[in-house]
Amino acid sequence: MADLSINFAGIRSPNPFWLASAPPTDKEYNVRRALEAGWGGVVWKTLGEDPPVVNVSSRYGATRYNGQRMAGLNNIELITDRPLAVNLAEIKAVKKDYPDRAIIVSIMVPCVEESWKRILPLVEATGADGIELNFGCPHGMSERNMGSAVGQVPEYVEMVTRWCKQYTRMPVIVKLTPNITNILNPARAALRGGADAVSLINTIQSVVGVDLDAMAPMPVVDGRGTHGGYCGPAVKPIALRMLGEIARTPDTSVLPISGIGGISNWRDVAEFLVMGATSLQVCTAAMHYGFRIVEDMIDGLSNWMDEKGFETIADVTGRAVPNFVNWNQLNLKFRTLAAIDQEACIKCGLCHIACEDTSHQAISKTLLNGERHYEVIDEECVGCNLCAHVCPVDDCITMVPQPVEGVQTWNEHPNNPMRKIPAKAG
C-alpha cells in the first residue's frame, strides 16, 4: 500500500489532497466536514482586514457542455466576508482538534508592510501550519490593488513575499495568477522573495456566458454582470502547462508546487503530480459533488501507485517533467498511423467526416457487403489523432506508432534556415 503522506515545504499532511481557498473552506462547519471526509488539509478561505468585504448575491456562472454540468465554473465572490476575529477563532479550534491535518491560511491585505506585519502574528497564533498569499483573485479585489493586481507585478510579489518571510516563521506559499503572459516571472519573483513554495493556478479572468434575455454577462446581478474567475475541469490543461513550465525550468524547479486547476479525480491528481506537484488543491469538484469525492482520489491514487510500483508521493512527483520539452525537441522522424478496429466500429462516420472535411482525406467511406465501411488510407494519414478523438467508441481507433529510424528535430532539419550544422569530424 502506497504511502500518501507528504511533507510540503515543512507542512505535513496525511495525504496530498487539500481543499483550495474558496467557499468550501470559509467556515469551521464546512472545514470540519471536509476533514471528517478524509481531506489531508485545507487552505482556509482568504482572510483580509476588517471591516470585511461585502459579497454580492448571484455569484457563480457555469459552462455546460453536451449535458455535462459545470465543465467550467466562474465566480465573482470575493474573500471571506466574515470578521477576522471569527475566522481566527475557528481556525484555532479546528487545528486543535485536527493536529495531524494541514491547516493553511490564505491571506490578502493591502500592499502595505504594516498591514502584513499586523495580520501575520494573529494568524500564527492560531497554530496554523502555513500561509498562502492570495496574489491571484482576478475580480473585485484586483480593482482595489490586491489579488491578481499584485500577482501581475513581479516586483510586488517579491516584496510582499519578503515581508511575510520577515514577519512569520510559518512556511509561505505564493499563489500565482494565470492572468499573465509568462508564469516564470512571478514564480521567480516569489523565489527571490524567499517563498517556500508556490501554488497554481488561481482562476482565469472570464465571462462565462451571456444571458440573452437580460443582455448581460452571467452571473447577472440585478441586470448587470462583471468578469469573474474561471475554474473547474475546463482549466486543467492551462494549469498543467504552467505547472510544468515551473517544474522544468532549472531555477524555479526548486520550488515545491501545490497544483490547482480542475482536479476532479485520482487520474487528474496523478497527472498534476507527474508534472511536478507535491500537493493538490481542489475546489470545483467538491462544490459539484460534495467532500466525499476524496475517497476515490485516495484509493484511486493509491491503487495506481501500487500498480506502477511507486511507494511515496516523492516517487511520483515530476516523473513526466523530463519529457515535457519545447516543440523543437520533438522527433520529426516519428510517425503514428490511425488503425480502425472494424469489429468495434459502430459505423457512425464521424472519423470519416472529420478527416474528410477538416483534415487530410485519409479515411475512406465505402460500402462493403452493403455495410458502411471506413478505412484508413495510410499514405494520406499524418497521424494527427483527430479521428481517435472523435470516435465515440473506446479503443476503436488507436494510433499505432511506426518504427522510427533515428532522431531529427527541427534544430537539425534541412527546412530550418536557422539549423545547427554539426561540426565536421576531424
Add this chain to the structure above:
Amino acid sequence: MDQTPNIAANRLPPDMLARNFSDAHPPLTAGQATIESDRCYFCYDAPCIEACPTGIDIPGFIKKISTGNIPGSARTILESNIFGGACARVCPTEILCEGKCVRNTQEDRPIQIGALQRHATDWQMRTGKQPFSRAPLTGKRIAVVGAGPAGLACAHRLAMQGHDVVVFDARARAGGLNEYGIAAYKLADEFAQKEVAFVLSIGGITIETGMLLGRDMTLTSLRADYDAVFLGIGHAGVRALGIAGEYFPGVHNAVEFIEELRTSPTKSDVAVGRRVVVIGGGNTAIDAAVQAKRLGAEEVTLVYRRAAENMSATTVEQEWAQTNDVTIRYWSAPVRIDGTEHGVASVTFARGLAKDGRAVYDQGNYTLEADMVLKAVGQLFLPDPLAEDDIVIEAGRIRVDAEGRTSMKGVYAGGDCTAGEDLTVAAVRDGRNAAEAITAALMKAGN
C-alpha cells in the same frame, strides 16, 4: 355489434376505460428530451436517415433539440414528413430508424428517435401554426382521392407549391387509417383530427367527404376536370379466413372492431366478448387484441400460423401485447369455427411446424372456446372503383413507377393501394414524392 350475454359493452367503469385508452406512451419531458438528444452522436451520412422511408434528417433535428432550437427541429422533421407527429407515435421505429441507430451496436440501446420526434412536432402543433407557406399560386387544380396519410401528404406538398387541391374521401372524416385504423391509445386525444387540421392549415386544400370513387365520381371525370389526379385509396377489402363458421354472430373483422373503437369517444358503448380469439399476425391483430383486453375481455388469445419471427408485427408489438395480458399462440392454422345462430362457441386450430422450410400443419388439432372472434389476416386493395378506367393493376395493386405515375397519363398513386410496405410513413413518402412529380410535370409543360 350485436350484444349477447357474452358480448357486452361497459365491462369496465368509465374512468378505467379512459385510462386504458389514453396515451400509451406519454411524451418526454423537456429534461428527458435534452438528455436523450445529447446521446445522439450526430453521425455523418447516418444510417437512421436511410432507414426512414421519408428520409428525415434525424441527426439534424435531434441536434437542434439539444441546442434548444425546437422550431428548427420541428421544421426539419416536417419538411420531409408533414405527418411527423403521427409517425412519431405509430412508426415501428424498432425496424426503421431506431433499428439502425449505431448505438445498438455499441450498447444495445438506440436513441429514442420516435419520442424525440414527438417532442419537436408536439411543440409545433401547440403553436397552432405550421412552418410552411404557399408558393405563388399556379392556377393548377389537382384532385386527390383518399384523405389518408398518402393523399393528405400529397395535397399538402401540392398546396405548398402553389396549386389548389380538392381531396375526396368516402368517409365522414378525413385522416384515413390514422383516424379509423390504429389503436386508440397510439393516437390519443383526437390527435389524428388535430393533425389533419394542422396539415390543412396551409390553405388551398378543400376536403370533400362522403365522396366514393366509382359511385360519386369516376377517374375519367376527375381526369377531365383537374390538371392531375392522385389516388391514395388504400385498402377497402379484408381477407376472409375461408373456413367453416366464418359468419356466425360474434365473428368480426378486426378492422371494423378497431374502427368502432376509434369512433367512440368513451369506448363504453363498444361491445367485447369474455373470451376473445384474434386470428392474424400483423399490427391490426395486435391492436385488436390489446384493445379487446383493455375493454375488459377476460381472456384474449392471439393466434398466428407461424413463428414469432414471421409475424409482421414487430417483437416490440408482440411484447406490448404480452405485457397487456394477451396470450400469443404460434404455429396454429384455423380449421373451423363452431357455434350456433346465437353466436360463436369455439375455434379449432391445427398445430403446425416447419418441415424443409415449409409450414406443415399435421401435429393434431386443439380448440379454443370463444364468444368473439376477430379476423385480422390481411387487407386487400379493391380495384372495383377503377373497373371502368384504363389503369393497370399488377399483383393486386395499382402499378406505379418510381415517381408514383400510374399507367394513365396525369394520374398518380401511392400508399397502400400501390406495392410496398403498408406503413403510414411509406404512404407519406409516396404522397410527397408524387406531388413533386406532378409539379415537375405541370411546370415542365410550361402552361
